[in-house]
Structure formats: C-alpha cells, structure tokens
Amino acid sequence: MSRDRRCRTCRTTAGPDGAPTVVVAVVDGQDVYACGAHRSAHAAPAGDPLVALAQYQDMAARRHPTRR
Numbered sequence: 001m002s003r004d005r006r007c008r009t010c011r012t013t014a015g016p017d018g019a020p021t022v023v024v025a026v027v028d029g030q031d032v033y034a035c036g037a038h039r040s041a042h043a044a045p046a047g048d049p050l051v052a053l054a055q056y057q058d059m060a061a062r063r064h065p066t067r068r
C-alpha cells in the first residue's frame with residue numbers, strides 16, 4: 001500500500017511555500033498528513049509517540065525510496 005501524503009483538508013502534497021506535507025497525527029492506525037496551512041487543524045496532542053514514530057518512518061521512506 002502506498003502512502004497517501006495528501007493534506008487531509010486541501011489534498012495537496014506540498015504547501016504554498018513548497019514544503020512537503022508531514023504526518024501530524026495517527027488515527028486508527030492511519031497516518032494523517034497535513035500541509036503547513038492546515039497542520040494545526042489535524043495535529044495530534046504534542047508528544048504523541050505514535051506521531052513521532054510515523055514521522056520517523058515517513059522520513060526514512062523518503063530517504064530510501066526503493067525501500068518501502
């Protein structure tokens with residue numbers, strides 16, 4: 001299953017400034033991505049370990065695109 005990196009609100013994969021969407025929450029085991037503009041609308045409470053793990057995995061996947 002490929003990752004859906006689109007923002008939950010506007011369905012973009014990159015914000016107006018070109019910054020990629022990031023994982024901001026994990027809901028029912030699904031990574032929730034958001035662009036810079038909508039990050040606060042979806043963000044999980046700070047310090048959620050699931051979110052930290054999802055962000056780590058996302059970054060690892062970007063760094064090694066062939067290793068899914």
Ligand SMILES: [Zn+2]
Nearest residue numbers: 007010035038
């Ligand atoms: Zn958005």
